[in-house]
Amino acid sequence: MAADRLHTRCMSQTEYFLSPISESDAEALRAGGGPAYTADEAPGYPCRRCLKDAEVGDDLILVSHDPFGSQSKYRSASPIFLHRRSCTPDPGVGELPAQLTRRRLSVRSFDQSEMMIDAAVIDGQDLEETILGFFGESQSHRIHVHNAERGCWAVNVDRVRSLT
Numbered sequence: 001m002a003a004d005r006l007h008t009r010c011m012s013q014t015e016y017f018l019s020p021i022s023e024s025d026a027e028a029l030r031a032g033g034g035p036a037y038t039a040d041e042a043p044g045y046p047c048r049r050c051l052k053d054a055e056v057g058d059d060l061i062l063v064s065h066d067p068f069g070s071q072s073k074y075r076s077a078s079p080i081f082l083h084r085r086s087c088t089p090d091p092g093v094g095e096l097p098a099q100l101t102r103r104r105l106s107v108r109s110f111d112q113s114e115m116m117i118d119a120a121v122i123d124g125q126d127l128e129e130t131i132l133g134f135f136g137e138s139q140s141h142r143i144h145v146h147n148a149e150r151g152c153w154a155v156n157v158d159r160v161r162s163l164t
């Protein structure tokens with residue numbers, strides 16, 4: 001599981017990691033099939049496994065993914081693009097992916113019971129500030145990030161620990 005998580009900088013007292021769709025879930029969705037696309041512009045086709053925008057000419061598939069892990073009342077499947085072939089996120093520390101920071105985002109904070117406790121629509125440039133603000137609320141356990149315009153789920157953000 002650790003390989004599926006992307007650690008980010010520790011900008012303050014809260015450390016967090018990005019959780020894209022897991023390799024096994026992505027492979028199952030690829031195997032299940034769906035509408036095929038070839039990227040004809042970039043950016044424009046964000047792959048939610050490797051967290052990169054497809055390059056022009058890349059083959060993708062449109063599938064539906066439920067980012068919740070329980071019976072949350074907020075549970076819903078969301079349309080996402082995946083590269084047609086297996087891909088992996090770049091591991092390790094780094095900036096938030098450009099596929100997030102260049103878009104308008106809907107950011108939703110959930111407690112451990114996966115009940116929504118806060119939400120905001122933001123410019124992607126403000127994502128880190130928003131994550132840290134939401135995780136500043138003690139009951140905030142996980143954040144879901146969606147593309148604000150089309151509603152596509154982008155990534156989950158999990159709190160590693162709070163030092164406060």
Ligand SMILES: [Zn+2]
Pocket residue numbers: 047048049050051052082083087088
């Ligand atoms: Zn990809």
